[in-house]
Amino acid sequence: MTRTQGAPALAATAPNFNPMAVANTGPGHNNPPAEPTPFDLLKQEIEDLYSTAKDFCDGEPIDSEAMATVITELHDRIHECGKRAEALRxxxxxxxxxxxxxxxxxxxPLIGNTKSGKGKVIxxxxxxxxxxxxxxxxxxxxxxxxxxxxxxxxxxxRRTAQEAMQAxxxxxxxxxxxEELLADANRLEKGARRADKAATTGLGLRTVWVAVLENEEVAMDWLWARAKDEVLAVAQRNADEAVRAGLRKVPGFRVVEEKVAAAGRAA
Structure with missing residues (x-):
């Protein structure tokens, strides 16, 4: 049934209704189906309500009190199923x-590395x-x-050898x-390369680069150009938290009051 066929009340579900039960008492049926789990029952109930919601939530606005009542009941039943699903989860x-x-x-105590403490290994x-x-x-x-x-x-x-070669x-x-001076220079260069390698590898040190804040204004200009959306998201989150805490004036924001549908029937 769709919305165009009216707004009938949602059928009540019997307390002992089992949507997973299969009636089959014919001969040879010696292995009855497994008893449905609470999840199976809840899943079927939610899927049935979802199917009903697809019929009613078709993009057309509510045009009557009767339709509003039916959709309110549908919403509340779905909401209640959601709470039960969360509790079951x-x-x-x-x-x-x-x-x-x-x-x-x-x-x-051995390998922990959290704000609450560190283990012995750490x-x-x-x-x-x-x-x-x-x-x-x-x-x-x-x-x-x-x-x-x-x-x-x-x-x-090397310079001495080159000067001697020219002279x-x-x-x-x-x-x-x-030529002997040049050979000595070549040996010294090889030794210098080995010394340079020893000075730059196998030291047990690792290189890290750290940004040290020196100018907040310049840093914020750079951040704004680089990650404007992230900056605004942080500002929005802080503003929302402040408004939920009771603040009604937030610099750079307009605090407005909105009414949204909530669980429960309207008075």
């Missing part, structure tokens, strides 16, 4: 929640890292200094000496 999920809570409680690692960080930074600085020194020595040797033109003995 919570009830069915509770054993799992209890198991998860038990597991979390069991492991939290605490011990933090303590070790607190001691290791300055030491590793010191070692890294020493290796960096050694690498810089080796690079400077290699560069100086040895036509002099075989000086050219031999210049």
């Amino acid at each position: 919570v009830d069915e999920k509770k054993p799992l929640d209890d198991q998860i809570a038990e597991i979390q409680t069991k492991f939290h 605490l011990a690692k933090d303590a070790c890292q607190t001691l290791l960080t300055p030491w590793r930074q010191k070692v890294a600085a020493e290796k960096a200094a050694a690498a810089a020194k080796a690079a400077a020595e290699a560069e100086a040797a 040895s033109a036509g002099n075989l003995a000086e050219r031999e000496a210049a």
Whole structure:
């Protein structure tokens, strides 16, 4: 039945009505269907009401008190089913929640890392890292200094060798000496590359980049240009919370009163 066929009252459901029951008493029917679960019954009830709602909620406005009464009853029955479904969901999920809570409680003293506290693994690692960080930074600085020194020595040797090569033109003995200087410079450059690698890898340190706020106004201009919708969403959420708490004047917002349909029949 559709809305165009009138606005009959919704049929009442008998307290003991079982929409999943199957009447079959013929011969050979030795395995009756399984008893429906509370979820099965509630699911069928909601699907029936949803099907009814599709007939009544067809986009046409309510044009009579009778129709308003029927749709109000339909709304309230759907709302009540929703509350029962939520209660059933919570009830069915509770054993799992209890198991998860038990597991979390069991492991939290060992590996927990939450606002409420940290486990022994986290605490011990933090303590070790607190001691290791300055030491590793010191070692890294020493290796960096050694690498810089080796690079400077290699560069100086390279320049000396090049000058000797230029000055040895036509002099075989000086050219031999210049070639030896060049070989020494090449060895120093290889050593400098090894020192640089040692100074930049295997240090037990990881590089992190941190943004340090220096100018709030400039930062907000950047954020507005980069994520305007997110900024406005945060502002809207805070304004809504303030209005729900009783505030009636919010800078930049117009606070208005609206009436929306609620569960329950109108007086």
